[in-house]
Amino acid sequence: MISSYRDLVQASRGQTDAQRFLFVFCRAELPDDASVEEKEAFERGEGGALTPVICVDKSPDEAPDFPALVEESRATGQAWDVVFVAAMSGRGGMEPSTDEAQQPLTMMVESIRLGHISNYLPLNTRGEAVALQ
Numbered sequence: 286m287i288s289s290y291r292d293l294v295q296a297s298r299g300q301t302d303a304q305r306f307l308f309v310f311c312r313a314e315l316p317d318d319a320s321v322e323e324k325e326a327f328e329r330g331e332g333g334a335l336t337p338v339i340c341v342d343k344s345p346d347e348a349p350d351f352p353a354l355v356e357e358s359r360a361t362g363q364a365w366d367v368v369f370v371a372a373m374s375g376r377g378g379m380e381p382s383t384d385e386a387q388q389p390l391t392m393m394v395e396s397i398r399l400g401h402i403s404n405y406l407p408l409n410t411r412g413e414a415v416a417l418q
C-alpha cells in the first residue's frame with residue numbers, strides 16, 4: 286500500500302520496467318457563485334474545486350524526495366494544495382521520455398479538470414497520501 290511519496294518512489298524502483306512520474310499540482314478554489322454553505326465548508330477545508338496550476342514529468346531519479354519537488358514547484362510562484370501523481374512504465378528497459386509523457390500528462394490534466402481523479406495518487410504538501418471525496 287502506498288501512503289506517501291517515499292512509498293511511491295520505492296515501489297517504482299521495484300518495477301521491471303523503468304518508470305516516469307506524471308505530476309499535476311492543483312490549487313483548491315471556490316467558484317465565484319458559491320453559496321454561503323459552500324463558502325463555510327471551504328473555510329473548514331472541505332469542498333471547492335481543484336484547479337491544475339503546474340504539470341511536469343520526471344523520472345524517480347529526477348525527483349527522489351518530496352521536499353526537493355516541493356521546492357522546485359514553489360520556485361514557479363504557483364501555490365498549490367494537492368499534487369496528483371501517476372506512473373508511466375517504459376519498455377525494453379528504457380524509461381519513457383518527456384516526449385512520450387506529454388500526451389498522457391495532457392490527458393491527466395484534463396481528467397482532473399473534469400473531476401476524474403480515481404486513477405491518480407493525491408498527495409498533500411507533505412507528501413502524504415490523502416483521501417478526496
